[in-house]
Amino acid sequence: MKLQVAIDRIALEEAVGLARALNGHVDIIEIGTSLIKDYGNVAIEKIKEVVTGSQILVDSKTIDEGTYEFNQAFKYGADIVTVMGAASYETLLACYEVTQQQGSTMMIDLLNLDPTYIASITDFPQAIYLLQSNQAVSEIMDFKQLYGHIQHLAIAGGVDYNATQALAAQGIVETVVVGSKITNSESPIDTAKKFMEVLKV
Amino acid sequence: MKLQVAIDRIALEEAVGLARALNGHVDIIEIGTSLIKDYGNVAIEKIKEVVTGSQILVDSKTIDEGTYEFNQAFKYGADIVTVMGAASYETLLACYEVTQQQGSTMMIDLLNLDPTYIASITDFPQAIYLLQSNQAVSEIMDFKQLYGHIQHLAIAGGVDYNATQALAAQGIVETVVVGSKITNSESPIDTAKKFMEVLKV
Numbered sequence: 159m160k161l162q163v164a165i166d167r168i169a170l171e172e173a174v175g176l177a178r179a180l181n182g183h184v185d186i187i188e189i190g191t192s193l194i195k196d197y198g199n200v201a202i203e204k205i206k207e208v209v210t211g212s213q214i215l216v217d218s219k220t221i222d223e224g225t226y227e228f229n230q231a232f233k234y235g236a237d238i239v240t241v242m243g244a245a246s247y248e249t250l251l252a253c254y255e256v257t258q259q260q261g262s263t264m265m266i267d268l269l270n271l272d273p274t275y276i277a278s279i280t281d282f283p284q285a286i287y288l289l290q291s292n293q294a295v296s297e298i299m300d301f302k303q304l305y306g307h308i309q310h311l312a313i314a315g316g317v318d319y320n321a322t323q324a325l326a327a328q329g330i331v332e333t334v335v336v337g338s339k340i341t342n343s344e345s346p347i348d349t350a351k352k353f354m355e356v357l358k359v
Numbered sequence: 360m361k362l363q364v365a366i367d368r369i370a371l372e373e374a375v376g377l378a379r380a381l382n383g384h385v386d387i388i389e390i391g392t393s394l395i396k397d398y399g400n401v402a403i404e405k406i407k408e409v410v411t412g413s414q415i416l417v418d419s420k421t422i423d424e425g426t427y428e429f430n431q432a433f434k435y436g437a438d439i440v441t442v443m444g445a446a447s448y449e450t451l452l453a454c455y456e457v458t459q460q461q462g463s464t465m466m467i468d469l470l471n472l473d474p475t476y477i478a479s480i481t482d483f484p485q486a487i488y489l490l491q492s493n494q495a496v497s498e499i500m501d502f503k504q505l506y507g508h509i510q511h512l513a514i515a516g517g518v519d520y521n522a523t524q525a526l527a528a529q530g531i532v533e534t535v536v537v538g539s540k541i542t543n544s545e546s547p548i549d550t551a552k553k554f555m556e557v558l559k560v
Contacts, residue, residue: 167427192424198399223393244445246471270447
């Protein structure tokens with residue numbers, strides 16, 4: 159299982175410092191939506207400069223203008239870019255096309271979608287589907303039963319050590335997303351390393 | 360009826376030039392979502408510097424972290440900020456609260472929502488509801504019949520002179536949003552002025 163650490167809603171210098179410190183210690187470093195809206199593509203560029211040993215995810219939360227926004231994020235250094243599941247199917251297709259051309263990865267954020275709607279957008283085999291949940295362990299099981307053919311699953315929302323360990327044991331989720339539990343901890347590196355240990359179970 | 364002109368997906372210097380030229384000639388100057396994602400809050404600041412005679416709308420398309428993103432947009436100079444109708448009700452409430460505290464305006468973007476869902480988020484009386492449509496004139500009529508109690512309506516999507524004139528005659532919509540039809544025209548000012556004439560019918 160992979161660890162994705164979200165950096166968001168802080169000053170850019172602090173974000174770059176955190177990214178530099180976490181580089182190579184975690185699988186994926188996420189540049190949060192609000193950080194992008196605060197600083198623009200320069201945030202991706204500056205973080206890209208210091209991140210050489212982890213992947214970079216740009217949490218664009220694109221919901222329209224998919225081709226433009228995905229091209230921009232990849233151009234400035236993203237390895238993975240997010241689109242909202244709430245976007246039109248046309249937008250999802252456009253984002254997927256750009257992503258496939260780049261040989262990169264698209265993540266579909268399922269925030270606030272009902273199960274029936276989710277069922278209609280499960281046909282992007284290379285995409286990672288992100289479930290936002292506060293009951294990661296039980297919900298991911300239900301989710302997998304509903305949408306068994308989804309190959310790549312990630313989960314975000316209040317994931318702690320225990321949940322991470324349980325998720326690793328379940329073996330369903332590919333990536334867990336952790337934010338302030340790491341970035342606001344006394345030593346983000348030590349906390350990140352502990353998460354990396356736990357998820358290798 | 361008001362005219363909102365969307366500036367998006369161009370270099371910031373060009374966007375500032377367009378905003379300076381349109382200042383005072385149109386009711387609302389929109390800073391597009393991708394422009395924000397490209398340049399961050401500095402785009403709002405720089406456009407705010409040259410826009411003294413029109414309102415500024417920041418098309419944040421917020422879908423999460425409503426309190427943070429709305430506070431940031433207002434702080435840097437927005438008069439109106441957008442949130443996605445697809446956001447959770449909790450996020451809509453958070454955005455509305457910040458907006459009311461600021462004495463400013465929230466716009467709810469109804470992109471890709473079904474009618475049943477829209478019915479569940481029509482209880483923000485001071486908000487402007489934005490309908491995205493390619494058949495503005497007929498769809499706005501149907502919309503008004505479904506959600507008669509919505510007080511403030513805007514429409515975006517392929518609005519030309521004829522549609523603007525028809526919408527003005529209908530008297531249902533408060534604001535029409537026009538993008539590239541103005542900003543990509545030979546003389547954006549002249550085109551904007553023509554729209555302003557038409558919508559005063």
